[in-house]
Amino acid sequence: MPEFVDTSPPGECIFCRLIAGEIPASRLYEDAETLAFLDLAQLNPGHALVVVKRHAETLLELTPDEAAAAMRTAHRIAAAQQRAFGAPGLTLLQCNGKEGGQTVGHFHIHVVPRHADDGVGLLWPRKDPPRAVLEATAAQLRAALED
Ligand SMILES: [Zn+2]
Numbered sequence: 001m002p003e004f005v006d007t008s009p010p011g012e013c014i015f016c017r018l019i020a021g022e023i024p025a026s027r028l029y030e031d032a033e034t035l036a037f038l039d040l041a042q043l044n045p046g047h048a049l050v051v052v053k054r055h056a057e058t059l060l061e062l063t064p065d066e067a068a069a070a071m072r073t074a075h076r077i078a079a080a081q082q083r084a085f086g087a088p089g090l091t092l093l094q095c096n097g098k099e100g101g102q103t104v105g106h107f108h109i110h111v112v113p114r115h116a117d118d119g120v121g122l123l124w125p126r127k128d129p130p131r132a133v134l135e136a137t138a139a140q141l142r143a144a145l146e147d
Pocket of ligand 1: 013015016017055105106
């Protein structure tokens, strides 16, 4: 998980300031709803962030159109990364809330070109529940989808 945590005071979100041009960034692409720029951490060369321009903390605070715009931009950046660096792999990472690993409270997607043995990792603690538990969980979610 990222180690940087934005400690900006409320109303002074670091990504809003970056979008406004108040702090420097290596900008890659911009459209009406999104901006893409290089992440300072550079897990691999070309590691980019896609943000929505409107301040929204998490995925659930985006409109469906903003969410679609963010993924369109991530797709565009990923294709450019592959052309530029030839990375055989790609990881998208989008974290929400402290418990979800979010360290800057402004919606963003990491777009990370991946290479063999690049040292980037993700813990994936499988629980492998039995079929009955899967079905009960699916029923719970289907009911929530109808709300
Ligand atoms: Zn913001």
